[in-house]
Amino acid sequence: MxxxxxxxxxxxxxxxxxxxxxxxxxxxxxxxxxxxxxxxxxxxxxxxxxxxxxxxxxYPPPPKTFEDEVSERRTSIISSEVARRDKKLLTKIAVTDMIVDSIKDIIKDRPLRDIKPFKVNVDRNYSEETIVLMISDIQAGTYISDEASGGLNEYNWEILEKQFVQLYKGLEEIVTRHKQVAPISSLHVHLIGDIVEGYDIFKGQTRQIDREITEQAIGVKDLLCDFLLKALHLFDKIHVVAVPGNHGRIGSKGENLHYVSWDYIVYKWMQSELKNYDRITWQITKSWWQIDKIYGFNFLMFHGDDIRSWQGIPYYGIDRAAKNYRELLELMGLSYNYLELGHFHVPSELSGVTTEKFVNGCWPGGSLYSMKGLVTANYPIQKLFAVHPTQGVTYRYPLRLTIPKKKGTK
Ligand SMILES: [Mn+2]
Structure with missing residues (x-):
């Protein structure tokens, strides 16, 4: 129907x-x-x-409230913003796709090469190298209690003695290894100051040492002499070059000349005790700086306490000092290729246009002052490097002096 x-x-x-x-x-x-x-x-x-x-x-709709208008405006802003973003994102994706496409076109498989395993040519005569060991900032006599540092660091004379054993082990290991490849006959020990800790360098220091200054000097002199005699097993010749630091100064700051220092006493004492070992030669002067010439390269060294710093490495201060020393040395017709410093406790290698600068580490690691005040600490490290007759400084190693804590302590 x-x-x-x-x-x-x-x-x-x-x-x-x-x-x-x-x-x-x-x-x-x-x-x-x-x-x-x-x-x-x-x-x-x-x-x-x-x-x-x-x-x-x-049926006219009820008039919009203020809240309704705000809410509508909000929705419109959000949706236009989303649209704007989507547009930007689309452009980005498109551009990336274009880049990927263009790269895809030029990626090609590399032809297989015949790679032969590396073999050391033992018959080849590699030129000899000389080893430099920077020793500084031992600060022998420093006492840091495990408890006072909340377990962050512990330091005392017993640990210092262990560190000397470890320093020698490190030196022996590296030198033996490199001797397999090239002849190494000389060690240059650069003593760059702060060998002793002192007792009146800062307020309250007497409570942060575990022996008197005289005992610090006698003890560290013995440890250094033993170290050099052990090193005679590894090297035909040892050349010692030394400059003082600021911790061993005698009298208050500025009262005496820089060489009126326990560091200087330790150096001269070592030289005198080891004078019968003619394989060890000494370059100790009253100057605060020294140049050690190795092959054709000059190594300038000074402790570094005259370079102003606050926390860490003063890059600009070191840079300025390096340039000023260059000008100063020109007066005597001298120049240098490498600069060695101690004092800052932050092991570093800073390269310049023609000069490389080595900053040594320290032995005690973080002090109560550095850890509590500056909230920083450095591993105990001393620097070792090799000098090649034409290349200058080649390989370099940090000799780590961290002593593991005894079992049962935290
Ligand atoms: Mn110093």
Missing amino acids: RNQKVEPTITWREFARILHEEGHTEEEIISKVYEQYGPNFKGKESSARTVKRFLREE
Whole structure:
């Protein structure tokens, strides 16, 4: 049977009002009105526009509150921001894709090479090298209690003695290794100051030492002499060059000249005790600086306490000192290739245009002052390096002097 449309008895407007009262949505009303009154309108779209306008006029929406407006604005800002970001991201992805594509085109497999395993040519005559060992900032007599440092560091004379054993082991290991390849016959020991800890360098120091200054000097002199005699097993010749530091100074700061120092006493004492060993030569002067010439290279050394610093390595201060020393030495027609310093306790190698600078580490590691005040500590390290007749300084090693704690302590 044909679905006969019943002629409506009410206008589309009345019909729309009824639907609205029944709770239909705007969309539903629009579609139902068109269903019933289609022919009244020019077309579906025009009907939708007209019905919509009618409903808005009949039932105007409640005025927007301030909160509604804010919320609408928020949504619009967010969506426009998301769109903006999406656009940026798209550009980024596209650019990256283009780069990847262009790289893909130029990536090619490398042809296989015939790689032969490396073999040391034992018949070849490698030129000899000379070893330099920087010794400084021993600060013998330093006492740091494990308890007072909260377990961060412990230091005392017993540990210092163990460190000398370890220093020799390190030297022996490295030299024996390199001797397999090239002849090594000379050791240059550069003593760069602060050999003793002193007792009146800073306030309260007497409570941070475990022996008097005289005992510090006697004890460390013995340890250094023993070390040199042991090293005679490894080298034909040992050359000792020495400059004083600031910890061994006698009298208050500036009261005496720099060589009025326990460091200087220790050096001269060692020389005198070992004078019968003609394989050991000595270069000890009253100067605060020295130059050791190894092959064609000049090694300038001074302790470094005249370079102002606050915490860590004073890069600019060292740089300025290096340049000033260059000018100063020119007066005597001297120049240098390498600079060696102690004092700062931060083992470092700083390269310049023509000069390399070596800053040595220290023996006690972090002091109560550095750990509590500056919240810093350095591993105990002394520097060793090799000098080649034409290349200058080649390989370099940190000789680590950390002594493991006894079992049962934290
Ligand atoms: Mn110093």
